[in-house]
Amino acid sequence: MIIKHLSAVLAAVALIATASSAQTLKTVRDRGQLICGVSEGLPGFSAPDERGQWSGFDVDFCRAMAAAIFNDRGKVQFVPLSAGNRFAALQAKRIDVLSRNSTWTMGRETELGLLFAAVNYYDGQGFMVRKALNIDTALELAGKRICTQSGTTTELNLADYFRNNRLTYTLTTFTAADEVLKAYDGGRCDAFTADVSQLHALRIKLAAPPDHVILPDIISKEPLGPVVRQDDVQWLNIVKWTHYAMVNAEELGVGMQNIGAAATSQKPSIRRLLGLEERYGEQLGLSRDWAARIVRLVGNYGEVFERNVGTGSKLAIPRGINSLWDRGGIQYAPPIR
Numbered sequence: 568m569i570i571k572h573l574s575a576v577l578a579a580v581a582l583i584a585t586a587s588s589a590q591t592l593k594t595v596r597d598r599g600q601l602i603c604g605v606s607e608g609l610p611g612f613s614a615p616d617e618r619g620q621w622s623g624f625d626v627d628f629c630r631a632m633a634a635a636i637f638n639d640r641g642k643v644q645f646v647p648l649s650a651g652n653r654f655a656a657l658q659a660k661r662i663d664v665l666s667r668n669s670t671w672t673m674g675r676e677t678e679l680g681l682l683f684a685a686v687n688y689y690d691g692q693g694f695m696v697r698k699a700l701n702i703d704t705a706l707e708l709a710g711k712r713i714c715t716q717s718g719t720t721t722e723l724n725l726a727d728y729f730r731n732n733r734l735t736y737t738l739t740t741f742t743a744a745d746e747v748l749k750a751y752d753g754g755r756c757d758a759f760t761a762d763v764s765q766l767h768a769l770r771i772k773l774a775a776p777p778d779h780v781i782l783p784d785i786i787s788k789e790p791l792g793p794v795v796r797q798d799d800v801q802w803l804n805i806v807k808w809t810h811y812a813m814v815n816a817e818e819l820g821v822g823m824q825n826i827g828a829a830a831t832s833q834k835p836s837i838r839r840l841l842g843l844e845e846r847y848g849e850q851l852g853l854s855r856d857w858a859a860r861i862v863r864l865v866g867n868y869g870e871v872f873e874r875n876v877g878t879g880s881k882l883a884i885p886r887g888i889n890s891l892w893d894r895g896g897i898q899y900a901p902p903i904r
């Protein structure tokens with residue numbers, strides 16, 4: 568009897584806990600838009616145009632969430648954040664989600680009380696130098712002046728790399744990416760180190776991009792992805808499954824062009840993705856067709872990658888390890904079922 572009573576109490580407590588923590592979706596809906604933290608301007612990832620319209624890979628992730636929640640990719644407010652202030656903005660609830668080339672590390676979860684929902688871009692740290700410097704590998708950077716942005720994993724990996732190889736270097740850090748770029752372009756440093764994706768993004772902002780080369784060395788793992796607070800499991804799931812819906816859509820061959828025709832597909836996995844069978848969207852607190860909205864309004868993972876950073880874009884980054892698992896890469900989504 569007591570045990571029965573106790574389990575009923577525990578179930579009620581669990582229900583209250585879930586209800587009280589599942590606030591973010593309600594806040595976002597009541598506000599009428601998602602507030603998304605992005606970079607201060609990284610072409611291909613998150614950058615505003617002259618009319619203040621944001622675009623990029625990280626921006627499209629926010630738009631995908633807005634599509635899932637509001638059936639409207641435009642219902643997002645973008646908050647530009649530097650490397651140093653991004654996590655505090657999330658902790659202070661100034662943003663609902665951080666989608667800003669941020670590396671998943673243990674400390675950012677255990678010390679900062681945050682959670683990475685997924686890895687939407689597998690990256691690694693590299694170096695950019697002037698071709699005129701005439702070096703082929705990072706080991707030749709011994710004794711050189713290296714510039715980077717503070718508040719990043721980049722700064723820490725650099726120290727590890729030089730310590731491992733018993734080499735010396737001169738470090739100059741800046742709080743804003745544009746300052747690092749200016750210092751490098753102006754010749755105040757011999758090398759610029761950042762995640763390779765960001766080197767590609769920033770190279771196009773230099774005075775003479777063809778004069779610079781990205782060295783082949785990758786000195787770290789930088790699994791980049793969207794970040795949330797630890798207080799709302801429903802919200803974590805919405806962010807996580809937004810990414811996985813896009814990856815599953817690519818794997819199933821469902822994209823912006825054929826999403827209409829896909830509605831008549833008899834393939835069970837496509838029918839579940841589009842919400843024609845089962846009600847996983849509603850279980851997330853969204854609509855049954857949440858994933859169909861994402862693909863129709865923003866695209867699948869491959870479309871978003873190609874449009875913003877892929878070989879046909881200005882950045883021209885090969886898919887590489889961000890190809891799907893069944894096409895030689897490591898992008899892999901748990902199934903929707």
Ligand SMILES: N[C@@H](CCC(=O)N[C@@H](CS)C(=O)NCC(=O)O)C(=O)O
Binds near residue numbers: 609762
């Ligand atoms: N992925 C690394 C580095 C992220 C980072 O902030 N990189 C710089 C590279 S220049 C950047 O994107 N800056 C853009 C900005 O501050 O707006 C991290 O999470 O610490």
